Structure formats: structure tokens, C-alpha cells
Amino acid sequence: MGVDIKEFINSKEFEKMPFSKRNEIVLDYLYKESKKTYDCVLHENNTRHCFSFKDDVIYAKKKYRDEDMAMKYPHQYNLVINNPHACDSNPQILIGSPVGPRQFLERMGTRHSWGSVRNVNGISVKHLFFVGQDENDPEGDKMLREESEYYHDIVQFDMKNHFMNLTLLAILTYNWTDYYCPNIKYYVRSDNDMWFNPYQMISNFLTKERTNALMGNKIVGGKPIRVSVSRYYLSKAVFPDEVFSPYMSGCFLAMSRDVLPIIVKRCVDIGPIIYFDDVFLGQIAKIANISLVSFPWNKVYYYPKAYGGKEYSKLWAIHRYTAVDNMALWQMANL
Known part of the structure; x- marks a missing residue:
């Protein structure tokens, strides 16, 4: 393909194609590119250049307003796309990934x-995607509906898809999961740029019965960034404290099923709800006395690791991989 795949996926030409064709094109691209990555890792001593790691964005596109950094809840939000029977098979573990409506490539890499x-x-085990809604994008809405009708793994809320709304998306996700998946034992949240090994993580950590537990990489002594050009800026007006309550890194965490309704119920008790969904969970854990249980230090990495072959089979999760990387790593870990 002569053009950038992400540009092509967002082009008018791609939008006009039937879903079956769009699906075929993206899958063909992912399989071809992931094979190149896979072959590179198998045959190179220095594997770092084999991957197309996803860099973190550290600067804000425009200055944040105080009113954008905090939200009020509860508020009535509706389901645009629902899959109410997703948990009819009574999965014991639900894995949820927050994604943007237009992130078709990333969803396919995860699937x-x-x-x-x-x-x-x-x-x-069951996996679902939880999505907000882009403004003034009827073609994007149409394509997402067609995708959902084919895969039956998308839940979309009528809230604005925006970085500042991550906490809102999390609350709506927990509320949906509490209602539609009453028999799960654990909810696992994994970003779509995580490489995740459910076989290792579940068999070594989630077989134990736990209640009132939030699990992940515990961060103690984290401080708000007061530099206004930062993507992670938080003003004193919105969050006057100089230190966050202990919390779990948000890109990959788990919680016992009984924590879901506690989060939804107690979110009105913490004052302004900030856009850091992981810090928000730490605030809830503090006032609701939810236990914070740490993952083993050497099983989850929050920055890319360049290993070879079988080493990936021993890890639980690593952050900032692309859809192509994810598919290549999945093949390596499951040889």
C-alpha cells in the first residue's frame, strides 16, 4: 500500500468501502507487517529497531481550562452502541479496553x-472495547456500528471522545460492567497500546479469590504537574493538594468485581472529578478503604522492552506497542 495506513483508514475512499473490504484490507496489512517484525526479532541480536514503539505525547495541543480538567457526575449518558448479551456466557474475567471511535487498526490488532x-x-474470559463519540462524524459512527454488528465487542456511550473525558469513560464502563456482567470475578482494564499476556497474568494472579481489591503497579508520592504546557497539567484551582493519594497506574490494572459499584456510587463524594482516571481510582480507594494490591515488580513494564522470542512468554504486560507490534509479540509468546 503506497500511503500511510492510518491516513488511508481515515480517507473518504476507505469510508465508501463495504465493511468486509475494510476488514480484509486492515487484516492483510497487520498480518504482513507483523510477520516482518516477527522475523526481525527472530534473526536480529538487537531487536529494538524491529518495533515501532508508540511514543508518549507530553505536550498539550492547547492550554487547558480549569473547567475542562474536572467533571461532574452523575449525569445521564445514553448508550449509542450496546452489546447487552456480551456476558451471557458468564465469563469469570472481563477485559475492557478504552479506545477512540476511529481506532479501527488498534482494535483489529487487539482482536x-x-x-x-x-x-x-x-x-x-471475555474482551470488550469501550468507546466515546466523536463530534460531527456520521461516517465514523456508521463504520463503528458496522464493526460492532460484525464483532459484537463494542460498547459506545454518547459522551465526547476526548483525553479530558477518560475518567468519565471509566465510570460509565464500570457502571455498564456492573449491570451487564454480574457474574464476573474480576475486571481487567488494558489500554489498546498494551501488549498483554492473559495466560500468564490470569493463571498466576487472578486464580486467587479477592474482594475489595484494586490491583496494579502502585504509585506512592505521585505529584501533580503544574507546568501548563504539559499534556498532564493539573492546576491548583482544580486539585490543590501537592501529592496524590496512592493509586495504580491506569494503563493496566485489575479490580475485584465488588469494587465496580463502589466506584460508581462514591464518585460523587470526592469533589471535582479530575481527568486522570488512575488518580481518580486512588481517591476512591482512599475514601472507600479499598485495598491496593501490587503486581509483581518484574512482570509488568510501563515502557517498551526489546526482548527476543520466548522472553515475552514470561511477562504479563508491556506498554506502548502498536497494533503491528502486538500481533508479532503475541505470536512470539505463544510459539
Whole structure:
């Protein structure tokens, strides 16, 4: 393909294609590119250049307003796309990934790697995507509906898709999961740029019965960034404290099922709800006395790691991989 794949996916030409053709094109691209990555890792001593790591964006596109950094809840939000029977099979573990409506490439990479896992040593598993809504994008809405009708793994709310609304998306996700998936034991949140190994993580950590538990990489002593050009800026007017309550890194965490309704119920008790969804969970954990349980230090990495072959089979998760990387790594870990 002569053009950038992400540009092509967002082009008018791509929009006009039937879903079956769009699906075929993206899958063909992912399989071809992931094979190149896979072959590179197998045959190179220095594997770092084999991957197309996803860099973090550290600067804000425009200055944040105080009113944008905090939100009020509860508020009535409706479902645009629902899959109410997603948990009819009574999965014991639900894995949820927050994504943007136009992130078709990323969703396909997840579906055809770790998102395809349905059973881990007799423990039933389900994966879903949770999505907001882009403004004035009827073609994007149409394509997302067609995708949902094919895969039945998307839940979309009528809230604005925006970085500042991540906490709102999280609350709506927990509320939906609490209602539609009453029999799960654990909810696992994994960003779509995580490489995740459900086989390792579930069999080594989520077989134990836990209640009132939030699990992840615990961050203690984290401080708000007061530099206004930062993407992670937080003003004193919105958050006057100089230190966050202990919290779990938000890109990859888990919680026992009983924590879901507590989050939804207690979110009105913490004052302004800030856009850091992981810090928000730490605030809830503090006032609701939810236990923070740390993952083993050497199983989850929050920056890319360049390993070879079988080393990936021992890890649980690594952050900032692309859809192509995810599919290549999935093949390596499951040889």
C-alpha cells in the first residue's frame, strides 16, 4: 500500500468501502507487517529497531481550562452502541479496553492477538472495547456500528471522545460492567497500546479469590504537574493538594468485581472529578478503604522492552506497542 495506513483508514475512499473490504484490507496489512517484525526479532541480536514503539505525547495541543480538567457526575449518558448479551456466557474475567471511535487498526490488532483469548486453564474470559463519540462524524459512527454488528465487542456511550473525558469513560464502563456482567470475578482494564499476556497474568494472579481489591503497579508520592504546557497539567484551582493519594497506574490494572459499584456510587463524594482516571481510582480507594494490591515488580513494564522470542512468554504486560507490534509479540509468546 503506497500511503500511510492510518491516513488511508481515515480517507473518504476507505469510508465508501463495504465493511468486509475494510476488514480484509486492515487484516492483510497487520498480518504482513507483523510477520516482518516477527522475523526481525527472530534473526536480529538487537531487536529494538524491529518495533515501532508508540511514543508518549507530553505536550498539550492547547492550554487547558480549569473547567475542562474536572467533571461532574452523575449525569445521564445514553448508550449509542450496546452489546447487552456480551456476558451471557458468564465469563469469570472481563477485559475492557478504552479506545477512540476511529481506532479501527488498534482494535483489529487487539482482536487478533491477546483480545482473542477466551479461556485460561478453565477460567472463561471475555474482551470488550469501550468507546466515546466523536463530534460531527456520521461516517465514523456508521463504520463503528458496522464493526460492532460484525464483532459484537463494542460498547459506545454518547459522551465526547476526548483525553479530558477518560475518567468519565471509566465510570460509565464500570457502571455498564456492573449491570451487564454480574457474574464476573474480576475486571481487567488494558489500554489498546498494551501488549498483554492473559495466560500468564490470569493463571498466576487472578486464580486467587479477592474482594475489595484494586490491583496494579502502585504509585506512592505521585505529584501533580503544574507546568501548563504539559499534556498532564493539573492546576491548583482544580486539585490543590501537592501529592496524590496512592493509586495504580491506569494503563493496566485489575479490580475485584465488588469494587465496580463502589466506584460508581462514591464518585460523587470526592469533589471535582479530575481527568486522570488512575488518580481518580486512588481517591476512591482512599475514601472507600479499598485495598491496593501490587503486581509483581518484574512482570509488568510501563515502557517498551526489546526482548527476543520466548522472553515475552514470561511477562504479563508491556506498554506502548502498536497494533503491528502486538500481533508479532503475541505470536512470539505463544510459539
